[in-house]
Amino acid sequence: MRVGYGLGSFCAGTFSTVPGLLLLYYMTNTLGVPAGLAGLAVFLPKAWDLLVNPYVGRLSDRTVSRHGARRPWLLAGAVFLPPAFALTFAGSPFRGASAAPYVGVCFLLAATAFALFEVPYKAMPAEMTDDYHEQSGLLTWRMGFLGLAILLSGGLAPALVNIDGGEPTTGGYRLMGLVIGAVLLAAMVATFFGTARAPRIERAESEHVGAREQIAAARGNRPFMLLLGLSAAQMLAVGTMLAGAPYFASYILGNTGAVTTLFLALIGPMVVLMPAWVRVSRKFDKRGGMVVSSLLFMTGGAALILTPSFGPVYAHACAVLMGVGYAGLQLLQFSMLADTLIYDELRSGKRRAGVYTGLWTAVETVMMAFGALLLGWVLDAAGFISSEPDEPVRQPDSAIDAILLGGALVPALLMFIAIAFTLRYDLTAERLAALRESRAGAVPEPS
Template sequence: MTRREARRYGADLVTAVSPGPRLTRGTHVGYAMGSIGTAAFGTVPGLLLLYYLTDVLGVAAGIAGLVVFLPKAWDVVLNPWIGSRSDRTQSRWGPRRPWMLAGGLTLPLLFVLVFAGPGAPPGLAAVWVAVTFLLAATAYGCFQVPYVAQPAEITDDPGERSTLMSWRVAALALGILLAGAGAPAVVDAFGDGRSGYLAMAVFVAVLLALGMLGAVAGTRRAPTLTRVRSEGRLGATLRLAWASRPFRVLLVGFVVQALGIGVMLAGVPYYSRQVLGDEAAGTLLFGALVGPAILVMPLWLRVSRRLGKRTGLLAASALFVAGAALLVVVPSGGTAVALPLVVLVGLGYAGMQMFPLSMLPDVIAADEGSSGERRAGVFTGVWTAAETLGLAIGPGLLGLLLAVAGYVSSTGDVVVAQSDPAVLAVRLGFSVLPALFVLASLPVLARYRLEPADQETIRA
């Protein structure tokens, strides 16, 4: 960007800085802790909120799907704005950590409030959840957007970024396992009604606070390497970010995959009860989905170094498709058959999380090197908004599918016998539909590549 263009967009140019030292192990671990918080908020609402609305509060499935979807849709507007503002933030804490602190302090309380509202009538309960979930999504955006932007600007070394991402994804897998398996277990321990879900919310709030505030403290000594500070009008920088072909291709493929993941996560409790006939099997399914991620991460990291990140992402996605598609033939009550297939899905899911997260900083660094502009916040604002929207649309689609199939909502401990079409909708929503979304992402992601000049920029 020229100085004339900078003045036009209200940008403020500063002098480049030289690359900083390698990150310490404390910074690796400290940064990774934030993913425990993002995993908790990214997983639990998609896993339990739709079911809480339909089978605890008695909200109709179609309305419940909208309640889950609309607050997340707000992130499409909010997150790019947060990214742009954090790009321009100046403080002794750096541009990102003040925003991260604000989100880390407010989100835990707001998350508890989502499950602390009235239980009746269903309309009032739905409004309470929608409003508090909207506020929680806003607080989450304040943390998530600058958090995702950090790796592109705290180190110029792509190898260092890969190491940072490997720590982050390992923590992400741990967070998903703790929140995804722990949350349903807490609900079961305290009863399946509102009291159980409130206890679960307190448990998740602790994870949120530990992870997010831990990342704020853990990155306090991380450098901020900035070539140019050049963020002006949000609309102009959004267009410039979208003009990056590697970013555009990676984003579209990632969002399509998020749709499939969102549908599958929301389907876990329904599949456990209606197909496997055991509500407690949801904890086993979720453990089988995310547990392998911790063990398989070194394998995916080796694939990344030997075959490349794009090849690794395509291979991981293919494993997910195969495992998810086969789940449709699991017989009623067939938990023992379902678990190995969910483990296969989990192996693919681990790679589908790791590779895009390690590719995004490369794209941002390449853009910064070629343009001379710092717009990591805008890139990650668009990225997190699209990801959140995809994960929110997933449960909404499942709610719509259940509504069309005639799924009957219930309250408290009331057990409703569902029709055959409703059970079929549950089965398809947990297997075929996620597989089709991820399958559709493969031709898009196959087009991803950084041009040689861009890769030289990253290594520079």
């Protein structure tokens, strides 16, 4: 059951990583799209998630089938996401500003298809176990697979687009889109079959709510709102860093291939350190573990600003330090999310996991994409010159400075904001246990 559920992370990790890492650079340095417009083409399809993700969450809450409420949606994602993803990177009949709407529409279709899978998928852990620490145990498998997926896709995708050597070409991106699309298909189908025998805890009857009531319910769940705030800041930091990685490799390190090694240095710790972060969360509770992991990420990001003085080895060491913190962020975010879902049901007596994961996934993906938009605006304001592979250009010093600041200092500052939210989060194992005892046999209170 744990392995079957964890396999879904190959979809979540891959789709969250590859567009965030390559889509902005693909448009500015292959299709010649101006940086600000390219950032908008990345962001708007993800802003759509604010509408579609909560809607998918409500639908999955109300779904009744012999496969359960969530699993049929996993197959729906498998049908639509792979072809839409491949089309996003298949090239465009247009060049320059005209290519942005074409890529944006393809990415919009992919983002919608991803919501069909990801929103129900994130609602499943709260319906598989009630135990506070078992949530972390279950999610350790998920995060282990997630780390492996991000590691493989983040290393494989840049290698495929650089398959001819030198600056990435349209043919390289097209090949990457087909290969990664096949990975997405395999992951989603495997998750559907791998969770067939997963336990399903009987929950309260699903509440039928509209968008306004959905937001009102979330606002009444203080731990969820605080967790949403810290996650938003963290995802904006990660989104900015990922979007800036190809530019950092090309213009700061002077090696387009370095994006692969930097990414491996960042994600590698996630694969091996998940059990260690579970132990940290048990010793210091999840909030303490989140503060420690955020501090590590923030320190590594701020230190990257000194890369021009110390060189590539130093930059990779900073990436490893950020990776150690990132492993903790990923595990603890989703474990804490499951706690807030259980907290809501204990207080309300209603099944609203899909409602919450819909909002969560929408904010998460929008903030990741906003990182690319933010970086695109910064590059545009700094005078970054978009180009095509056969027409390389020399960037002004102001653009180089913007790449360094956007890829290093901005993520560190955003992580500081996330720590401030974390310190206000107060949902602990003891509080959940006390609430469960107080609600045993009681009539659910209105919410």
